Amino acid sequence: MENNSTHSNELKQVETSLPSSWYCDPSHHLLEEKQIWQKDWVYVCHGNALAKPRQYQTLTIGNQPIVVVRDDEGVLRGYYNTCRHRGSALCLTKTGRLDANALVCPYHQWSYRLKDGGLAATTSFTEPQGFNKQDYPLFPIAVREWRGAIFVNLDPKADWDEESLFQRPADGLSRFPLEEMKVGKTWSTIINCNWKLFWENFNECLHCPNIHPELSALVPLYSRRIMDKMDRPDWENHKDSNDPLYRGGLRAGAETWSKDGQAQGHVISSLSHEELDRGQLYATAWPSMFIGGYADHARIVRVMPKGATQTEITAEWLFEEETLNDPAYDMANVVDFATLVMEQDGDACEMNQLGLNAAPFKEGVLMPEEYLLKRFHDWVRDKLHSA
Ligand code: FES
Numbered sequence: 609m610e611n612n613s614t615h616s617n618e619l620k621q622v623e624t625s626l627p628s629s630w631y632c633d634p635s636h637h638l639l640e641e642k643q644i645w646q647k648d649w650v651y652v653c654h655g656n657a658l659a660k661p662r663q664y665q666t667l668t669i670g671n672q673p674i675v676v677v678r679d680d681e682g683v684l685r686g687y688y689n690t691c692r693h694r695g696s697a698l699c700l701t702k703t704g705r706l707d708a709n710a711l712v713c714p715y716h717q718w719s720y721r722l723k724d725g726g727l728a729a730t731t732s733f734t735e736p737q738g739f740n741k742q743d744y745p746l747f748p749i750a751v752r753e754w755r756g757a758i759f760v761n762l763d764p765k766a767d768w769d770e771e772s773l774f775q776r777p778a779d780g781l782s783r784f785p786l787e788e789m790k791v792g793k794t795w796s797t798i799i800n801c802n803w804k805l806f807w808e809n810f811n812e813c814l815h816c817p818n819i820h821p822e823l824s825a826l827v828p829l830y831s832r833r834i835m836d837k838m839d840r841p842d843w844e845n846h847k848d849s850n851d852p853l854y855r856g857g858l859r860a861g862a863e864t865w866s867k868d869g870q871a872q873g874h875v876i877s878s879l880s881h882e883e884l885d886r887g888q889l890y891a892t893a894w895p896s897m898f899i900g901g902y903a904d905h906a907r908i909v910r911v912m913p914k915g916a917t918q919t920e921i922t923a924e925w926l927f928e929e930e931t932l933n934d935p936a937y938d939m940a941n942v943v944d945f946a947t948l949v950m951e952q953d954g955d956a957c958e959m960n961q962l963g964l965n966a967a968p969f970k971e972g973v974l975m976p977e978e979y980l981l982k983r984f985h986d987w988v989r990d991k992l993h994s995a
Pocket residue numbers: 691692693694695696713714715716717718
């Protein structure tokens with residue numbers, strides 16, 4: 609008989625974590641901004657947040673200000689959020705809707721066409737000799753929409769490649785009507801940790817029983833400190849078990865990730881029985897986002913570094929339109945549950961960051977269940993070495 613452990617997910621040998629200085633050192637962080645954040649596709653928001661013409665969303669990737677706006681023809685446009693006159697930011701709020709079909713600088717009011725970023729007008733009485741408006745368009749950036757999710761890329765040479773965009777493939781979400789879903793709630797917080805700690809924490813469940821008692825009760829497998837039934841060497845002993853403790857999925861009687869486990873009659877009808885049995889489906893697009901799919905909603909979480917030791921987390925909850933239109937549907941049931949879990953994770957990431965400052969601590973070590981951290985670390989190392 610074959611050794612079961614050859615078929616399990618775990619790490620088989622000692623792997624070191626990333627150097628602790630990579631989580632604290634501002635100069636190393638600048639390298640990651642350059643090699644990762646300014647080269648990869650970065651999630652902005654769901655298209656429904658920019659559903660109407662002239663709606664915009666601003667974002668700072670590293671220290672690079674950008675704005676994404678829907679023009680009057682309905683096309684999404686991305687520009688650096690900077691005026692060609694003397695460099696003022698153009699849009700000052702996170703989200704908003706322009707009054708006119710133009711981006712007008714709030715400083716001296718140069719105005720730019722939405723559709724091509726061209727400078728339409730200055731406010732000077734005359735223009736100097738040799739000044740041509742066509743020499744001063746907004747700086748464009750690449751924008752792509754994938755199933756309702758808007759991404760930008762600061763690298764002008766970047767290719768769009770769905771295969772490499774998602775490390776945990778997105779095909780598991782193919783039956784979720786992501787592009788038609790509506791943003792019911794947006795929530796944002798700042799965590800005092802390096803952005804990589806967010807992803808490390810996201811990629812393991814060793815912490816689940818003590819950090820997430822409520823979630824571990826909803827997803828019994830998590831109480832065994834694993835994320836997948838194949839994460840233990842003896843998993844085949846239970847491979848035919850229908851107990852959620854071994855097969856995964858939600859506790860008996862629960863339908864979705866919510867406070868009481870109930871989907872309130874709004875299970876997404878396109879989902880298969882098998883998908884509903886799984887309890888949760890994920891797609892991850894490092895470095896900036898993951899999508900979680902649940903029986904009655906989806907949640908997109910955006911990760912954005914604010915320097916070496918701060919990270920902004922933004923969650924959008926997506927629902928089918930008829931769910932949002934049902935006055936009896938209590939959105940807080942799912943929103944409050946996930947917010948609790950995200951706050952618990954945020955606290956865990958902050959305590960991780962605090963300890964990393966200890967001078968003798970040079971790097972950590974991974975345990976077998978942390979195989980996805982190894983994958984993430986290799987991804988980071990690879991990006992930094994491909995200078
Ligand atoms: S900086 Fe924008 S108009 Fe002067």
